[in-house]
Amino acid sequence: MAPRAPSQRRDDVPAFVLHAWPYRETSLIVEAFTADHGRVAMVARGAKRPRSELRGLLQAFQPLLLSWFGEAELKTLARAEWRGGLPLPRGSALMCGFYLNELLLKLLAREDPHPRLYAAYERALAELAAGGEQAALLRRFELGLLTELGYAPMFAREADTGAPLDPTADYHYAFDRGPRRAEGAERGAGPRVRGATLLALAEGRYPDAETAAQAKRLMREVLDHHLEQRGVESRRVVQDLLALDGGEGQR
Amino acid sequence: MERPLDLRPVPPGEPVSSLDELARALRCLPGVGPKAAQRMALHLLQHDREGAQRLARALDAAAKLVRHCERCNTFTEEAVCALCRSPRRDPGLLCVVETPADLMTMEQTQAYGGLYFVLMGRLSPLDGIGPKEIRLERLLKRATDGTVREVVLATNFTNEGEATAHTIGELLTARGLAVTRLARGVPVGGELEFVDAGTLAQAVRERRSFDR
C-alpha cells in the first residue's frame, strides 16, 4: 500500500498551546487555540524526548506558529516555531492564564474558527503579562467568550420589557433571558443581583469591591450554566490555595 | 519460535498461563505495549532465567521496602533518608524540587549543600492538581520548623513549575522565610547564535547588573 500524501496541511498558523497531555512514552497530545481554525488537537511525536526541540516550545502562553496535517480530529503536528513578543505571565497572572485556557478548552468546539476571540485572548495574555488589573480583565474575557459562542449575556436592559435597569433595584438574572425585577418574580428565576452590578458588567467598569465581587459571582453562575456543571478545575485549585493561606478570593 | 501470546481478557475462572501473566504484568511499565511485553517475557524465560529471578526479587523488595522520607519526602527505605541525616548538610537551606530525579540532578551539580523537599509532583490546575493533591501543607510544616532560613525553589521552568514556585514562594514569604528561585538564562558554554529564542528572550528580560 503506497503511503498517501499528507492531506489538509496547514502551515505556520499563529497559535497558542492551551494544554498538553503526555501521550505514549515520548509524545504529547496538544490542544492548541489557533487564529484561523479555532481549537485544534494534535499529536506532537517525540516531543517528550530529552533532546526534542519541541520540549520547551509547546508551553502555554507563548505565541507560536504551528504547522500540522491530517484529516481526522486528531492532527499530527509537523512543526512549531517560537513567535515571541509576549512575556510569560507570572504569579497570580499565571493562574488567571490557566483559567482562561480551561474556559477555552471546555467551551470551544474543535475546529470552529473564532478569529475575534483569538485576538481577545492574545490581548488578555499581553495584559496579564504586563501586570494588568485581573478581575476586570477576566470578566471582559468571560463576556467576550460567551458573546462569541452566541450566548451573549443581556445585562443592560430588563428582559421582556427592554426597560433600562435601575442601579438601586434588585434583579433576578435568568440565564436564557436576562434580568427581571426581583419583586414579584417567581422562585428559581436565577441568581439575585443589584442593578448596579448588571450595569457594571455591561460597561466593563467596576466602581467598588462589592460590585466587582457580585459581578464575579454572577459570571461564575452564568459560566457554570453553560458548562453544564462540568467543574472548573483551575478555579477550585485557586480556592484550595486561598483556603491554605486562610485568605479571601480576589478574582 | 515467537508464538503470539494470548492477551485477551481472561474469562473468570479460566486458568492463565504464567507466561501470559508475565507479559500482562510487564505492560504496566511505561511505553511497553503488548508486542514489547511479549518480547521481554520470552527473552527472560528463554535466555535469562537467572535475570528473571533477580528481577523478581528486586521488584518484590523495592515494592515492600521503599517509602517516603519523613523529612524530605523522597524515596528511602528508612524513616529518614541518609541525606536528611547527614551532618555535613546545612539545615538552614531547603531546596524544593518536583521529583527524586530532580533531586539527583541537583546533587550532581555539587553546588548545593543544603537539604531538600521533594514535592512528588507540581501544581497543574488544568489537570486538577492543586495544593491538596500534592499535599503542600507538609512542605509548609517542614519549612517552618524554625531551623530553615532560606527556601530555594527549584521546580521546573514550565508554566506549572513556575506556578508551583510562585505559590510556595508566597506562602513561605508570608511566614517570614527568605525565598529564592533558581536563576535561568543562557547555558554554560552557550553561543547566542545557537541558543533558543525563548531562553534568550527570558535572559534579556531577567538581565542583571554588570558586576565588576
Ligand SMILES: [Zn+2]
Ligand atoms: Zn530525606
